[in-house]
Amino acid sequence: MIKVYFIGTGGGAPNKRGLPALLLQREGLYALFDAGEGTQQRLIDSGLGFMKIRVIGISHLHGDHVLGLPGLLETMGMYSRRDKITLLGPSGLKDFLLEVFSRTHFQPNFSIEFRDSYEDADVRITKFKTCHVIESYGFLFEEKERIKIDAEKLRSEGVNDWKIIRLLKEGKRVEIGTKVLIPEDYLVKKKGVRIAYTGDTAPCASVINSVRDVDLLVHDSTFLDEKEAHDYGHSNSKDAAEVALRSNAKRLALIHISPRYDDATPLLKEALKVFEKAFLPEPFSYYVIRD
Numbered sequence: 001m002i003k004v005y006f007i008g009t010g011g012g013a014p015n016k017r018g019l020p021a022l023l024l025q026r027e028g029l030y031a032l033f034d035a036g037e038g039t040q041q042r043l044i045d046s047g048l049g050f051m052k053i054r055v056i057g058i059s060h061l062h063g064d065h066v067l068g069l070p071g072l073l074e075t076m077g078m079y080s081r082r083d084k085i086t087l088l089g090p091s092g093l094k095d096f097l098l099e100v101f102s103r104t105h106f107q108p109n110f111s112i113e114f115r116d117s118y119e120d121a122d123v124r125i126t127k128f129k130t131c132h133v134i135e136s137y138g139f140l141f142e143e144k145e146r147i148k149i150d151a152e153k154l155r156s157e158g159v160n161d162w163k164i165i166r167l168l169k170e171g172k173r174v175e176i177g178t179k180v181l182i183p184e185d186y187l188v189k190k191k192g193v194r195i196a197y198t199g200d201t202a203p204c205a206s207v208i209n210s211v212r213d214v215d216l217l218v219h220d221s222t223f224l225d226e227k228e229a230h231d232y233g234h235s236n237s238k239d240a241a242e243v244a245l246r247s248n249a250k251r252l253a254l255i256h257i258s259p260r261y262d263d264a265t266p267l268l269k270e271a272l273k274v275f276e277k278a279f280l281p282e283p284f285s286y287y288v289i290r291d
């Protein structure tokens with residue numbers, strides 16, 4: 001099960017929706033995408049905390065996406081964090097942080113790794129190019145495919161013994177009297193959950209190609225009907241819906257809502273005309289994806 005927490009769903013200037021921050025919780029891994037100003041306070045207010053975060057992806061170096069990061073890391077240091085943290089992001093991210101750390105006399109007592117991707121036994125996080133006005137990336141979070149035993153099939157054949165199931169899982173043949181069970185006959189591949197977060201972007205092919213068939217697409221939806229949205233490197237909500245439709249996403253969350261909209265339901269209405277599985281996440285709400 002994966003829980004996607006919409007910590008901050010606004011964009012640009014601080015507003016009641018908060019600034020971009022998306023927390024993914026999966027057993028064994030907490031990953032944060034973007035850390036706008038106020039992110040650590042919002043994580044504290046939501047009761048989620050931040051010490052367990054192992055990976056942080058920063059989409060780009062505009063202040064509304066990154067100004068919460070130095071404070072977050074410095075607080076982790078203050079609380080004597082020892083676990084390594086992996087940071088993914090644009091090329092200037094390391095210099096930006098080192099400069100702030102130097103000027104604020106902070107020396108992390110935990111290791112900070114700057115990488116292009118993250119991978120462990122269960123999960124892979126990669127970045128993809130988005131279409132914004134500066135170097136900018138989105139992130140694709142993917143659970144790896146798992147091999148599972150088809151317990152239902154075994155049960156239907158009268159096999160309930162967990163020892164036999166375990167042997168088959170280990171790839172071993174099992175003989176029960178004259179019956180021979182071949183592991184391949186009872187193994188099923190289980191596709192992992194895939195979630196994409198775009199950060200700031202105009203609708204573009206690079207994003208569509210990178211997020212195909214995701215279970216959840218979290219896409220820039222800054223404006224309702226701003227003619228210059230694409231020139232600003234942003235999307236109208238309808239653009240986000242078209243990207244979701246063309247990339248065959250299962251669900252679409254509209255984020256990075258401009259503070260100019262007190263009520264964002266018109267943005268959702270526009271998106272729903274194109275893609276009926278769009279939603280407007282409330283700040284601090286979460287979305288659960290079960291496998």
Ligand SMILES: [Zn+2]
Nearest residue numbers: 011012064200
């Ligand atoms: Zn932004």
Ligand SMILES: [Zn+2]
Nearest residue numbers: 060062132200
């Ligand atoms: Zn931006």
